[in-house]
Amino acid sequence: MTNTIQVAKKDHVATIVLNRPEKMNSLDYDGWIQLDQALRTLSDDDDVRCVVLHGAGGRAFSAGADISEFTTRRQNSEQAYAYGLVTQSAMDALANCRHPTIAMITGVCVGGGLELASVCDLRYSNASGRFGVPVNKLGLVLSYGEMRGLMRLVGPAIAMEIVLEGRVFDADEALDKRLINRIYPDETLGDAVMDIANTIAERAPLVNRWHKKFSRRLLDPAAITPEEWKESYDCFDTEDFRIGYQAFLNKEKPKFTGR
Template sequence: MSTAITQNPYLLVDRKAAIVTITINRPEKLNAFTIDVWRDLGTHFLALSDDESVRCIVVRGAGEKAFSPGNDISEFETSRSNKVQAIEYGKVMRRTIEAMANCRHPIVAQIHGICVGGGLEIASLADVRICGTSSKFGIPIKNLGLVMSYSELAPLLRLVGPATALAVLLEGTIFDAQRALELGVVTRVVADAQVAEEATKTAERIAGGAPLVARWHKKFIRRLMAGGELTDAERDEAFDCFDTEDFQIGFRAFLQKETPAFKGR
């Protein structure tokens, strides 16, 4: 049974067993972000990352027309009309971007329709990104006279590399799902009608695995991407799994040809 755990009308957070779904809920605006949505999204991710019972987080936009087109441009006159305001707005965005980037649990982006600008930034922070065949992507902010901050650029850069990231920003074109797959922007493309089902099945597969292992793999990949020489302690941490109860559950279930019921310890 799904249980709502927040009352924010523009950002719905629902939980079903170990899977949490966060929905950007402004369908009348194609799920465009306001500063409050940015702030609350970060707050939820910080809290969920600390929740040991969570095994996967799904992020989506309400409806099937859009994941998100990014920031609500109508807010610019009041919230981002000059550098001083933009810096404060940027601090809110940075907090959320870092909360998602550092989240210990796997994140799945369920992408329907439009996924551009800040929407693509959020999707880039997911570990698995699933979209429909009619989805559209891009970051056409050159047409607004805007640049992406370092915090905003980092997820895209890690995802597609410097050459592709720069091409996406310099050209500002909108590209389709197949091109997104070729560039590495998305993980899988399925029929539009199957996006929700595929995202759910993906989250269930992830949640069915050992949660400590998923968290370690995310941590290790982040560390390797950061570069630098690994310490002996860091190398030894890769073998901590052998002292977990989940390892005992996992290998015994394999030998007995049973489905493991991991406990996260």
């Protein structure tokens, strides 16, 4: 495997870099596997409190899957299905990561790149961001798994506009469609996103994980069970709750332990 995915950790913030700038950070088969493994490892790491995903080089977040592999790995439906199991596993690992996730988007964010961003919890773009899913120009369809994150994020009407028109549009339109949370100038995006990530990491990590779990669960139309309702109050038994309210009473900044 090549070193397509680079992982670093500083304090409680982990960064994952999609490292193929010469290919607009598109992911090849090995890259999807590396991304999957990196995300599952970080999800299991209790020391991590926030994960930031971004592309190398500044020209692109990601252009999605590497189209040059179509002639070797996706020549027919059987091969494409097997390939799709690999890409979907990585998408699921990102969507189901226990920690809050942030997509830091610079430049091109299209196809599978937008699909990756759509399953992150937060998405921040620079002013040069470009978005779209122009797969109908290639005669390709988004699978159920690939379309799911987009549908949940923007709803069926906007999702259908994106896939049927197949346009690539700018960051202002992406913000208007609620694909992204905020736009920053190109030169300040990195610092702004890391400030947000560090702020999240300073907050009670168990609470952040619960909020993420609850928000995903509320997308499921099944009724909340009594056991799930009860879990909403488990925070009162944590050390972080005692640290938090005592710091509030003392007018101090809390230092949460994650217990």
